[in-house]
Amino acid sequence: MIAISLISGDKSTIVFPMTQKFRCIVADPPWELKLGKTSPVDSEAIPWNHDLTLTQLEYPTMSVKELKALKVPADRDAHCYIWTINAHLEATYEIARAWGFRPVTLITWIKSPMGLGLGGTFSNTSEFILFCRRGTLSAKRRVDRTWFGWPRGRHSEKPEEFQTIVESVSPGPYLEMFARRKRPGWSSWGNEVESDVDLGGQGLPLVEQPSPFLLTGQTLSLTGL
Numbered sequence: 001m002i003a004i005s006l007i008s009g010d011k012s013t014i015v016f017p018m019t020q021k022f023r024c025i026v027a028d029p030p031w032e033l034k035l036g037k038t039s040p041v042d043s044e045a046i047p048w049n050h051d052l053t054l055t056q057l058e059y060p061t062m063s064v065k066e067l068k069a070l071k072v073p074a075d076r077d078a079h080c081y082i083w084t085i086n087a088h089l090e091a092t093y094e095i096a097r098a099w100g101f102r103p104v105t106l107i108t109w110i111k112s113p114m115g116l117g118l119g120g121t122f123s124n125t126s127e128f129i130l131f132c133r134r135g136t137l138s139a140k141r142r143v144d145r146t147w148f149g150w151p152r153g154r155h156s157e158k159p160e161e162f163q164t165i166v167e168s169v170s171p172g173p174y175l176e177m178f179a180r181r182k183r184p185g186w187s188s189w190g191n192e193v194e195s196d197v198d199l200g201g202q203g204l205p206l207v208e209q210p211s212p213f214l215l216t217g218q219t220l221s222l223t224g225l
């Protein structure tokens with residue numbers, strides 16, 4: 001395999017070309033969200049949104065069409081975990097199939113209620129991970145549940161505990177798509193992390209300074225989450 005070395009400042013990153021295949025992929029897509037002015041947001045419900053107005057997410061988003069069109073560097077036999085939210089559950093199954101995977105199990109992250117927060121009639125207190133397979137890759141172990149009560153992080157941040165479980169279930173090599181930080185033992189790809197895999201030029205260029213939170217205000221709400 002040919003490795004391309006990218007030197008950026010004092011950092012040196014080995015970038016693997018698209019020919020590198022992964023047996024385990026975790027993807028946390030930048031879902032498009034419907035912004036609405038339908039109901040007041042209880043700012044207490046959104047710990048990162050103190051006294052501000054919700055106008056925009058902190059990162060660029062992608063449409064379902066764009067997500068489906070992504071070329072994902074999966075091995076012939078592989079596992080894939082796709083993070084999703086209520087509003088995009090159906091699309092997540094479509095995306096999994098478009099990437100060549102069989103959707104298998106929906107895993108739920110249960111979050112404690114914090115008042116009327118993001119969501120529609122029912123405030124969102126759960127997120128989901130669609131576990132998918134292709135080919136015949138066996139799991140390293142079975143897990144005794146499909147829900148987890150990991151603690152909340154900052155907006156969009158997913159719990160590290162999840163990837164610890166993934167490592168115990170799925171064989172590597174591991175790739176995290178739409179990553180925002182490096183995790184030891186994983187290749188990372190995204191526009192807010194030094195990617196060490198090249199997906200054939202797909203995706204946005206690296207943002208050197210990830211934008212600060214742009215969540216502002218008390219009168220807008222997110223609907224359809």
Ligand SMILES: C[S@@+](CC[C@H](N)C(=O)[O-])C[C@H]1O[C@@H](n2cnc3c(N)ncnc32)[C@H](O)[C@@H]1O
Pocket residue numbers: 028029030031059060061062156157158159178179180181189190191192202203204
């Ligand atoms: C939902 S966030 C990921 C959150 C991350 N998993 C965490 O736990 O902090 C989605 C990420 O995808 C990035 N992104 C959006 N559009 C992208 C694109 N076209 N190519 C690469 N990355 C993109 C965003 O900037 C953001 O960092």
